Amino acid sequence: xxxxxxxxxxxxxxxxxxxxxxxxxxxxxxxxxxxxxxxxxxxxxxxxxxxxxxxxxxxxxxxxxxxxxxxxxxxxxxxxxxxxxxxxxxxxxxxxxxxxxxxxxxxxxxxxxxxxxxxxxxxxxxxxxxxxxxxxxxxxxxxxxxxxxxxxxxxxxxxxxxxxxxxxxxxxxxxxxxxxxxxxxxxxxxxxxxxxxxxxxxxxxxxxxxxxxxxxxxxxxxxxxxxxxxxxxxxxxxxxxxxxxxxxxxxxxxxxxxxxxxxxxxxxxxxxxxxxxxxxxxxxxxxxxxxxxxxxxxxxxxxxxxxxxxxxxxxxxxxxxxxxxxxxxxxxxxxxxxxxxxxxxxxxxxxxxxxxxxxxxxxxxxxxxxxxxxxxxxxxxxxxxxxxxxxxxxxxxxxxxxxxxxxxxxxxxxxxxxxxxxxxxxxxxxxxxxxxxxxxxxxxxxxxxxxxxxxxxxxxxxxxxxxxxxxxxxxxxxxxxxxxxxxxxxxxxxxxxxxxxxxx
Numbered sequence: 001x002x003x004x005x006x007x008x009x010x011x012x013x014x015x016x017x018x019x020x021x022x023x024x025x026x027x028x029x030x031x032x033x034x035x036x037x038x039x040x041x042x043x044x045x046x047x048x049x050x051x052x053x054x055x056x057x058x059x060x061x062x063x064x065x066x067x068x069x070x071x072x073x074x075x076x077x078x079x080x081x082x083x084x085x086x087x088x089x090x091x092x093x094x095x096x097x098x099x100x101x102x103x104x105x106x107x108x109x110x111x112x113x114x115x116x117x118x119x120x121x122x123x124x125x126x127x128x129x130x131x132x133x134x135x136x137x138x139x140x141x142x143x144x145x146x147x148x149x150x151x152x153x154x155x156x157x158x159x160x161x162x163x164x165x166x167x168x169x170x171x172x173x174x175x176x177x178x179x180x181x182x183x184x185x186x187x188x189x190x191x192x193x194x195x196x197x198x199x200x201x202x203x204x205x206x207x208x209x210x211x212x213x214x215x216x217x218x219x220x221x222x223x224x225x226x227x228x229x230x231x232x233x234x235x236x237x238x239x240x241x242x243x244x245x246x247x248x249x250x251x252x253x254x255x256x257x258x259x260x261x262x263x264x265x266x267x268x269x270x271x272x273x274x275x276x277x278x279x280x281x282x283x284x285x286x287x288x289x290x291x292x293x294x295x296x297x298x299x300x301x302x303x304x305x306x307x308x309x310x311x312x313x314x315x316x317x318x319x320x321x322x323x324x325x326x327x328x329x330x331x332x333x334x335x336x337x338x339x340x341x342x343x344x345x346x347x348x349x350x351x352x353x354x355x356x357x358x359x360x361x362x363x364x365x366x367x368x369x370x371x372x373x374x375x376x377x378x379x380x381x382x383x384x385x386x387x388x389x390x391x392x393x394x395x396x397x398x399x400x401x402x403x404x405x406x407x408x409x410x411x412x413x414x415x416x417x418x419x420x421x422x423x424x425x426x427x428x429x430x431x432x433x434x435x436x437x438x439x440x441x442x443x444x445x446x447x448x449x450x451x452x453x454x455x456x457x458x459x460x461x462x463x464x465x466x467x468x469x470x471x472x473x474x475x476x477x478x479x480x481x482x483x484x485x486x487x488x489x490x491x492x493x494x495x496x497x498x499x500x501x502x503x504x
Contacts, residue, residue, distance in 0.1 A: 033058070033232030035252035037262065038173035039270045042181050042238065042245040043280040043500075048270045049248075056155050056170035057251045060226030060234050061121045061209075063163030063171070065179050066144045066156075068118055071110070071129055072187040073147075073286065076471045082111035091137065092128035096164060098209075099124045100201055112202030118193045120206035121225060123162040130161030137161065141169075150286040153178050165228055173249040178283075180223050180236045180247045186285040188437050189472060194222030194238075213237060213260045217267065223247075233259040239267050243277070243489055243500070246270040277486045280434075280500050285470075431485040432462070432478035434500045435492075441466050444473040451492065452477070458488040476502070 038053035040046060074080050085107045093104040100122040102108065108128075116125035130140035137160045144158035153175035159166035184191055193199070197211045208214065209225045219239040226234035233253030239246055248266045253259030435451055438444040444466040452459055462477035462484075480488070482501075489499035 033230060033252040035232075035250075036173040037248070037250050037266060038177050039246060039248040039266050040177050040181065041270070041274050041278070042184060042247045043278050045178075045181065045281065045283065048246070048273055049266060050174070052251075053174040053249075054155055054172050056157075056172055058163075058165070058169070058228060058231035059156075059171035059176060059251070060163045060228045060231040061123075062176050062224055062226040062234050062236055062249070063144075063158060063161070063169070064117050064121060064126045065176065065183060065224050065236065066148065066158060067126050067129055067140075067161045068114060068190075069179065069183055069187070070133070070143065070147055071114060072183075072190050074133060075110075075190075076187070080110060082109065082114070084110045086110050086113060086128055086132045088124075088128045089131035092124050092131055095123040095127045095162065098122055100203055100206070102128060102203075108202055112200075114190075115193060115196075115199045116201040116206055117162075118224070119196050119199050119208045120201065121209045122201075122206070123164055125201075126162035127160070147286055148175065148179075151178060151182055151283075163226060163228070163231075165230055173251050176236045176249045177247050180238055180249070182283055182285060183223065184238060184245070184247070185282055186470075189439065191222065194224065195220075210235070210237075212256065213263065216260065217264055220267075235259050235263055237263050237267065239271075240498070241271055243493060244271060244274045246274065277482070277501060279431075279502055430478075431480045431482045432476055432502045433459075433480070433485050433489055433492075434502055435475040435477070436498070437470075437472040437474050439472060441468070441473045444475040448475040448477075451475075451497065455488055455491060458484055458491060478502075 034052065034055065034057055036052035036055055036057055037049065038047070039049040041048055075082065086109070088102045088104055088106040088108065090104040093102050098121050100116040100120065102124045110129070113125040113129050116122040117129065127137070130137060134140035134143055140161050141159040145156065148156040148158070153171070156171040156175045157168055159169040163169070195214060196208060197214065198205055198207045213235065214220050217239060219241040220237060221240065222238045223236045231251065233256055234251050235253070236247070236249045246267055248263060248270065250259055250262050250266070253262060435447060438447060448464055448466060452464060459477050461479065463479040465476050465478060467474045467476065485501045489501050492499040
């Protein structure tokens with residue numbers, strides 16, 4: 001009897017030891033991190049669902065979204081380019097996995113660090129970016145926190161560039177959704193990086209940590225995953241269906257499949273709830289030309305590794321913070337919505353067209369070129385004559401280089417006059433559509449004329465404009481009523497051309 005009891009005790013002890021070792025090796029999968037979820041209508045910032053969404057928790061690699069946001073600011077401000085060579089710091093080379101494999105003193109193009117941080121979620125790549133711009137994790141964390149305040153992220157405090165565990169490094173599901181919205185609307189020319197399943201990171205081809213969700217959910221095109229033992233499985237995701245775009249964040253998933261399933265349920269609920277045809281209200285971006293002030297208090301906070309967790313991060317982790325609506329970011333005056341589809345293709349296409357012979361005068365390319373030169377053009381359909389006039393207005397001076405995330409090295413694009421292409425109309429209608437932001441006015445003019453001619457039935461009476469704004473050129477058609485704008489966007493979307501309606 002005694003022997004049987006002893007064997008039972010030894011077996012129980014062995015099971016406990018094995019279980020403890022497994023938890024240590026696997027990051028305590030059985031100890032669930034606090035759960036939080038948030039979903040917004042990205043067009044307006046309106047809250048569609050909220051659970052513990054303002055409770056400060058561990059963001060893990062969702063942190064890299066802020067590192068990339070500031071990097072895009074630096075590029076747009078003209079301080080660096082995608083081809084800027086970055087020297088890898090010793091701190092970056094010593095980061096824990098996931099890693100690209102950087103070595104201290106190595107030089108690598110910024111574009112490859114961006115790709116590795118966004119797609120592979122490489123901790124060494126993100127740290128190399130932060131150390132390059134700020135000189136230390138502490139100073140970079142302070143700048144990240146200051147930028148978060150500019151964007152309306154009220155509960156986020158950052159201590160490093162990649163989200164590896166650090167005392168006091170916290171964010172919320174609500175804040176990360178706000179950041180995701182800014183990435184989409186403030187930097188559409190770079191947003192495509194978040195939908196890539198794989199990419200060339202210079203040293204290696206890296207594979208997306210988010211590819212399973214991107215492949216499984218219809219309309220998903222980003223944004224970022226995150227995981228540590230303390231945070232659980234996190235995800236900020238964006239998806240678009242029929243002109244409705246949603247952004248959601250989940251903290252504290254217990255596994256990748258569970259996290260993806262919860263996000264699927266969240267987005268499905270949002271698409272049932274969100275109304276189509278809602279005008280986009282653009283968020284007010286942080287100033288890309290001026291780095292936010294990093295005051296002494298923020299720097300001290302970032303330097304203090306002993307900073308305690310916010311009082312409500314654990315105690316209130318399971319307290320629901322449901323709210324009816326979120327604060328909507330202030331819209332920029334007269335700012336149209338942005339189309340993120342096809343920007344890279346447009347750059348390549350325009351570059352090729354500029355290097356080739358002039359297109360036939362009666363082709364769409366020829367008509368677009370003619371309009372750019374101020375020539376009157378008539379539609380080929382005799383039953384729908386269309387006479388276009390051109391007038392030129394000087395925009396604010398901007399010397400920022402324009403870059404795209406491709407291997408080709410692009411030169412700076414000088415500022416050009418704002419070109420307004422229009423037909424005469426006495427309509428007082430105040431709705432319109434946005435057909436995209438393009439890297440230069442030629443690309444915007446070409447896209448505008450091609451789409452206009454293809455959809456002349458609905459857009460024939462609209463006011464066509466190419467507007468220089470934010471380092472790019474928006475192609476818009478104004479002077480429509482709401483029904484016409486909605487119809488035009490639906491017809492364009494049916495051809496896989498993304499389109500946003502605008503209301504004034």
